[in-house]
Amino acid sequence: MAGAGVKDLKRRIRSIKNTQQITKAMKMVAAAKLRRAQEAAEKSRPYTETLKGTLARLVGVSSDVEHPLLVKRDDVRKVGYIVVTADRGLCGGYNTNIIRLTTDSMGADDRKPENGIIAVGRKGRDFFRKRTGVEAEFINLGDKISYSDAREISQYIINAYENEEFDEIYLVYAKFINVLRQVPTVVKILPIEPPEQESITGEHNVEYIYEPSAETILLTLLPRYVGSQIYHAMLEGKASEQGARMTAMGNASQNAGEIIGNLTLKMNKVRQAAITDEILDIVGGAEALNKGGK
């Protein structure tokens, strides 16, 4: 029946409108959270930059220091991957892209080592738990990343590295370029590859006093450097997640709008057809009556 068709279409339009309201709201929430994540990343920059500069300078002056975190191991048997993903979905290909990059880089390693996963974020954990298993997990960290979370993770990996549970550790996260673009990235985090001295501008030749000694400072600085790298990756990951969610939800709202448009058009057509039918019936009936009357 034509009338039931209109009713059905009306119901579908209403349901899609509800969905659209949710996706619109999620987009706005993601936009607000993205701004917060970007502010946090901005605030962490002075710390990270200074640490990097100091480390580069220290490695320059005390190149003979043999810190275990700096030494490359010849025999790499097990490689760890810290996989920074979101706790939740509904953010387009964000999680999938990071996971795919992780499995790709595992496959691309010619040394064929064993692999271990350190999952940061529930989506990554869920994926690897079903397959390779995870060595450690840090989930439900919330939308506000605190440095103490990053420190906990860095303490865990430094410990595991020193106990030779891992011979190399990589960090996989999505670098935030802009709202539309997040680039999954792999960086080696242990053994530490000190930043190049070139990254500091000017002032190369200043002679520093080291208290108590360059070596001591280096030893305490290295674990902090690992911590700051992890913190940085978590912040970038959070910004990327919110950016990806914004885009995904924006697209979803747009698609919903299109479907609503099509359905409304269809509904109007069906309704119009029903009216035309009725008019034809009436006209036909009246004609028959007129003919009968003559």
Next chain:
Amino acid sequence: MADSTFMLEIVTPEELLFKDEIQFVVVPEVNGEMGVLRNHAPLIAALNVGIMRYTDNNGAIKKVAISGGFMEVMSNEARILAETAERGSQIDVLRAKASKDRAEKRLSEHDASINQVRAQMSLARATARLKASDAS
């Protein structure tokens, strides 16, 4: 006074806690306290968990609890990098006291399951925070 001051920055991963001209700063260096005035030679120092204090432009002495880190001094700019830093006035005395008591209890129990080093660190941090919160 203006020409006896220099720049101090206190930087943590989460924020830039402080940035202003000051007259004098004392930090908990690994081997003891160390003071820095204007025109100090370039220096990088490792810091312990403890309190640092500085004399601001108006001559008032302020305290900040820090959880270890570094100080870099160069061309009249001192920059302190710490994993956490809290101004004396921000510190929640009750919470600091509670964590101090907890750490002391843990240390006195000699339980093998407790990480002694961690408990000691936590005690040091709590003590520093309590000290910084006094009279500031």
